[in-house]
Amino acid sequence: MHSVDLKALLTTLGSDPFDHERVALFQDPASGLKAIVALHSTALGPALGGTRFHAYDSDEKALADVLKLSRGMSYKNAMAGLDFGGGKAVIIGDPEQIKSEELLMSYGRFVDSLGGRYVTACDVGTDTADMDTIARTCRWTATRSLESGGGGDPSVFTALSVLQGMRAAALHRWGTPSLRDRTVGVAGVGKVGRLLVEHLFDEGARVAVTDVREKPVRRLAEEFPQIVVADDTEALIQLKGMDVYAPCALGGALDEAVAAVLTAEVVCGAANNQLARPDVERQLADRGILYLPDYVVNAGGVIQAAGDLRGATPQQSMTKVERIFDTTLAVLERARAEDILPGTAADQIAEQRIATAADARTAAGGPRPR
Template sequence: MTEVTGAPADVLHTLFHSDQGGHEQVVLCQDRASGLKAVIAIHSTALGPALGGTRFYPYASEAEAVADALNLARGMSYKNAMAGLDHGGGKAVIIGDPEKIKSEELLLAYGRFVASLGGRYVTACDVGTYVADMDVVARECRWTTGRSPENGGAGDSSVLTAYGVFQGMRASAQHLWGDPSLRGRKVGIAGVGKVGHHLVEHLLEDGAEVVITDVREESVRRILERHPEGRVTAVADTEALIRVEGLDVYAPCALGGALNDASVPALTAKVVCGAANNQLEHPGVEKDLADRGILYAPDYVVNAGGVIQVADELHGFDFDRCKAKASKIFDTTLAIFARAKSDGIPPAAAADRIAEQRIAEARRAR
């Protein structure tokens, strides 16, 4: 059953005709005093309270924001299931440019909306929101993670997100080349912001050659200045990155839809493994990758380090315990590749089957 609260007519079509259906609850939030417009989507609570971050982004329309929230929430159900967490999937999006409209008043209003759900949804950071923002939200809502250590939280979850993606890359290398090391491999990273810049460090420590790009010039400049020895190079944009000669691994670490009808035919890499959510722009792209002999590490599997970290915060955060859990992404990714091979399906479909099985078993056990 899907419950829709406060839905204006212009987004009803998106809600009821989405190909990502089956959501338990969708809440549209508006606070005129602060300028808040937000969507909270709860896909499933079969495994426990829905857990997922808050994205703050200048969507072109409310319908686009709703569609993104629905897709992201569904992805969180699968991510949490594959990570072995006792949480369902949810996601929130705040509509607007965070650099222009984000304010304490707006974040507090948002916190009140999350609190009104009584713990069915637990929020955290995502694109456009940061630890300091969650500290503000937490003043109105106790179901808030990703807070600063000073406020009882775990801090920046991008640290373990990057670590988990690195483990997914190692598993991909093991499966494809028989060796988990990335030494001597050329890895292209699209997006070197919160997660991407940590991923660069892991790869360099492992001996990889790294090529980067980002829409923010200052993000690229920061990486290049940190590594003046030339082990990191930059290209103009993602279109140039995916065509880099000799690229072994492509890591989309920005927004979703990076793998589409235009990018997949142009890819030179043999592996795709990155931190971005919803990398497959539409159903069928996973088959296109497989047909080209490109190994795809499902995004919601390899980028689960962050949600592992924030989930642990609810029980008294322990970094070493979280890192140990995130290390298991290596084994989980290998298991997905094995299932894909045995079932004769792409890895994305294999991951979906495993996640759906766990969610279905939890529903039957209720």
């Protein structure tokens, strides 16, 4: 991995150059592994966040992504009421081409060398089978398969948490938590998006979808003949009569161009870091579009991962996921009462919890974490 000017990159991102507690880069030429782990905050506990396996265009883009994602995990875990801090990892490369047992076990040794400050889990490009392999060389692994004693695929919990966020938004915007006869556009029907589509049909909603891959869309159309298939994301965001838009693929889906033409009244999706720039939320609000902070509504997966680590039953974790309805509603009500954006309201709540935990650690005589 070639040299990267971390301070310059963080400044470009609009972040404090010392915002993260630790950023670790690792390379193992024998297995082809190139990975980055970013620990944003351990004020609430060990940093918990998934491992993303993706073919980035450059090392700088990989680093930029992991820094944004790890910061988002600090806020996500704080809003979900978890005793975990925020961290994230990326493995650089196409998982279809380079993923191997040797590479995953090497990655596990890398994470294990951090001594428990970071706990990894599934994310884009990794699954429960991968976590089982990583766990062979790393004690700090969540979302392993049911067969290995883990909690299984976290996508089930993430999809349900997004649904709870949508129901809260519906109550806030339309006076009822029901999604019946509402039209929801889902961009990205991978693990989480597909499950969300199933829940939406169970709720009586009308659903439109798009994905860069033809196969998952075709499967959904065969299972749900009533589904509307948009040619691409551009067609979906301009779909007439759409009530809710759910970005469920990679981040940065909401930029100035999308905000200018989006037809939905509400944005609520599973993707992380949906805003390409923070000021896009203001642009959406100026057009009367309600944006639900992604880290508030997509926390189901990390709730399940934290439950696994703390010995919670699936039902106990599910009960926490259901509380996302109340958490989302509290954010929206605070935003309305204080005449601020929902993203600002959520940030304030999360930052206060993190600061309180850091103060408590300092008062107890320990070093002050970020």
